[in-house]
Amino acid sequence: MRTMKGIPASPGIQQAPAWKYESDDIEVSRAPVGDPSSEWQRLTHALERARSQVAEIHIRALSEVGSSEAAIFEAHRMFLEDPALLARARQGIFQSEISAEAAWAEGFEYYAAKLEGLGDELLRARAADVRDVGALVLRILLGRERSSKPSPSAPSIVIARDLTPSDTIGLDRAFVRGFATMEGGPTSHTAILAKALQLPAVVGLGQRLFEVDDGALVLIDGERGEIVVEPDVAAAEAFARRSKEVQRIEQEASEHAEEPAQTTDGHRVEVVANIGRVEEARAAIGLGAEGVGLLRTEFLYLERSYAPSEEEQLHAYGEILDAFESRPVVVRTLDAGGDKELRYLDPTPEANPFLGWRAIRLCLDRPDLFKTQLRALLRASVGHDLRIMFPMVAILDEVRRAKNLLYEARKEVEAAGHRTASAIQVGIMVEVPAVAVMADQFAREVDFLSIGTNDLTQYTMAAERTNQRVAYLGDACHPAVLRQIRGVIKAGHQAGIWVGLCGELAGDPQGIPILLGLGLDEFSMAPGFIPHAKALIRKWSFAGARELAALALDLDSAPAVRAAVAASSPA
Amino acid sequence: MQTLRLKVVNEVGLHARPAAMFVQAASGFQATIRARNATVTGDWVDAKSILGVLTLGVEKDHEIEVDLDGPDEAPAAAAIQRLVESDFKS
Numbered sequence: 256m257r258t259m260k261g262i263p264a265s266p267g268i269q270q271a272p273a274w275k276y277e278s279d280d281i282e283v284s285r286a287p288v289g290d291p292s293s294e295w296q297r298l299t300h301a302l303e304r305a306r307s308q309v310a311e312i313h314i315r316a317l318s319e320v321g322s323s324e325a326a327i328f329e330a331h332r333m334f335l336e337d338p339a340l341l342a343r344a345r346q347g348i349f350q351s352e353i354s355a356e357a358a359w360a361e362g363f364e365y366y367a368a369k370l371e372g373l374g375d376e377l378l379r380a381r382a383a384d385v386r387d388v389g390a391l392v393l394r395i396l397l398g399r400e401r402s403s404k405p406s407p408s409a410p411s412i413v414i415a416r417d418l419t420p421s422d423t424i425g426l427d428r429a430f431v432r433g434f435a436t437m438e439g440g441p442t443s444h445t446a447i448l449a450k451a452l453q454l455p456a457v458v459g460l461g462q463r464l465f466e467v468d469d470g471a472l473v474l475i476d477g478e479r480g481e482i483v484v485e486p487d488v489a490a491a492e493a494f495a496r497r498s499k500e501v502q503r504i505e506q507e508a509s510e511h512a513e514e515p516a517q518t519t520d521g522h523r524v525e526v527v528a529n530i531g532r533v534e535e536a537r538a539a540i541g542l543g544a545e546g547v548g549l550l551r552t553e554f555l556y557l558e559r560s561y562a563p564s565e566e567e568q569l570h571a572y573g574e575i576l577d578a579f580e581s582r583p584v585v586v587r588t589l590d591a592g593g594d595k596e597l598r599y600l601d602p603t604p605e606a607n608p609f610l611g612w613r614a615i616r617l618c619l620d621r622p623d624l625f626k627t628q629l630r631a632l633l634r635a636s637v638g639h640d641l642r643i644m645f646p647m648v649a650i651l652d653e654v655r656r657a658k659n660l661l662y663e664a665r666k667e668v669e670a671a672g673h674r675t676a677s678a679i680q681v682g683i684m685v686e687v688p689a690v691a692v693m694a695d696q697f698a699r700e701v702d703f704l705s706i707g708t709n710d711l712t713q714y715t716m717a718a719e720r721t722n723q724r725v726a727y728l729g730d731a732c733h734p735a736v737l738r739q740i741r742g743v744i745k746a747g748h749q750a751g752i753w754v755g756l757c758g759e760l761a762g763d764p765q766g767i768p769i770l771l772g773l774g775l776d777e778f779s780m781a782p783g784f785i786p787h788a789k790a791l792i793r794k795w796s797f798a799g800a801r802e803l804a805a806l807a808l809d810l811d812s813a814p815a816v817r818a819a820v821a822a823s824s825p826a
Numbered sequence: 827m828q829t830l831r832l833k834v835v836n837e838v839g840l841h842a843r844p845a846a847m848f849v850q851a852a853s854g855f856q857a858t859i860r861a862r863n864a865t866v867t868g869d870w871v872d873a874k875s876i877l878g879v880l881t882l883g884v885e886k887d888h889e890i891e892v893d894l895d896g897p898d899e900a901p902a903a904a905a906i907q908r909l910v911e912s913d914f915k916s
Contacts, residue, residue: 333846339875366877373883378841381880 256487259460263480264446267455269432270474273467274411283360287352294348298355301395306335318531318554321706330387356396363389412473418445433475435482437464508786512543516789522685522797525777536578537781546582548779549757553591583640590614590646613646629664636676649687656698686710691739694746704747708758712736730813731760744774765820771825772804794825830892832910840884842912849876851909857896864889899904
């Protein structure tokens with residue numbers, strides 16, 4: 256038995272045999288081959304396939320984890336379109352007359368080595384990305400489109416040197432129970448993606464990890480950052496106890512998942528799901544989702560060369576709304592940017608796309624695009640409780656203009672002879688601090704407010720979640736964020752409207768009691784968190800939660816707030 | 827044929843987003859455009875290649891030389907100059 260300590264990357268406790276993910280050290284021969292033009296054709300076809308695979312992975316990542324985490328696949332795409340890399344490969348094929356594989360491998364290895372040689376840690380990470388994408392194309396050329404061991408076929412803990420984003424998203428999740436890697440840090444891609452996928456992960460375990468045999472039983476504790484390989488009897492028993500406890504809690508949570516989330520003193524709140532695809536809809540309902548607090552619509556717009564039509568959108572929204580029947584579904588209108596995400600719009604480069612022309616700003620500048628979405632939503636609304644929400648609103652004028660366009664869209668739909676639901680709630684996301692500060696004025700013009708704590712925290716703390724060096728600042732439990740939440744809820748209630756929250760904080764066991772105590776009406780989270788959230792809410796009294804919230808908002812840091820919640824008792 | 831000599835003042839140098847913007851800007855023109863790091867002298871790279879640009883190792887306060895040749899070299903030069911001199915804000 257060996258116990259290995261690494262860096263906790265994602266919580267959870269699991270046990271399963273190890274499944275070693277070998278990065279292919281693909282051997283490519285430099286021997287000359289006969290036909291340069293056919294080698295060139297093979298390469299260009301392989302590149303086309305690679306581009307569409309990266310596009311697919313990008314979309315999947317976007318709907319599963321969100322756009323900042325998925326941005327890495329944008330870089331992959333740029334590499335696949337690099338003219339110098341292609342020229343190098345072409346030269347290899349036509350001048351050295353080597354195979355497509357050899358020419359391509361030499362090409363991307365040249366750049367990867369150069370980037371590594373520059374010494375900067377970020378550039379070394381880029382080198383790894385280049386190799387990741389390079390290997391993808393090689394596998395296609397060699398007819399080995401997954402590595403020789405495609406995916407575990409039985410429940411397993413994946414062991415690897417490091418896992419690239421495409422690895423993590425690409426593995427068939429049916430049998431992955433956790434990740435353990437030699438390299439990586441707490442905010443590396445493995446950590447970010449594992450958390451989003453709700454699987455335990457431990458990183459930075461070092462070279463010793465290599466010694467673990469394929470199939471050896473591994474216990475993983477993501478919170479403690481530990482793995483135990485081939486546990487002895489004592490370790491196995493301790494694990495079994497802990498895991499039984501966790502399972503019991505899970506079991507209880509799922510048994511009661513469909514029941515309402517009501518505190519011990521009778522205060523009821525709504526618990527709903529954040530989803531991005533039809534497939535997630537049915538699963539969410541099974542996990543106790545009472546509706547949808549955030550339906551992301553970007554999947555319809557990205558990775559294509561023209562905007563989706565009204566009919567196409569109508570079909571997609573219809574499928575999702577049908578799954579939810581009469582439960583409320585809050586749809587967020589297009590929340591993507593103009594610079595690279597939506598190439599068919601204005602490709603003007605921006606220094607800071609996340610602070611730039613995107614979301615509602617883009618939509619108001621492109622009324623045809625925007626109204627196409629609005630018309631599709633209006634038509635899909637019949638027989639459902641559809642609610643529409645505008646992202647990244649910063650000023651009142653945007654709300655008014657958006658509502659006007661919605662009104663126009665409704666007229667257009669009716670003129671074309673279609674029906675729409677008679678009452679559709681219209682709200683906005685509160686993610687720009689300006690809106691939080693002026694919530695009282697915004698509350699008067701909408702039917703609801705939904706707080707997007709992920710971005711609100713980024714803007715408030717001026718730190719990117721996915722930037723390893725400053726990620727520690729981006730904790731939504733910081734009192735600066737909590738006070739804004741308090742203000743927004745107060746303003747909403749004073750105007751007689753409901754207030755929801757669709758950021759990670761809504762599913763965070765340390766955030767939930769505070770949000771409960773601040774009077775939040777609707778908690779929207781990734782479906783996997785729903786049973787636990789409901790179970791937790793049922794343990795609390797509203798009175799107790801209010802006390803905790805009042806206390807927490809007077810503290811001076813996120814760690815202090817988390818400690819206070821951890822130390823508190825639900826009664 | 828035109829040559830520009832520009833100073834990159836961005837905190838991250840010609841990496842990450844500034845690099846992507848630089849490459850995107852260059853790729854919008856027909857002219858052949860090359861760049862090299864004038865401070866840490868090295869090879870010329872194709873300015874439309876993100877990998878090439880990244881390997882220039884341009885840090886904050888390094889100067890780059892940009893070489894343009896083609897029918898639209900004048901607007902290309904203007905766009906690239908504006909981009910770098912505005913510190914990648916336009």
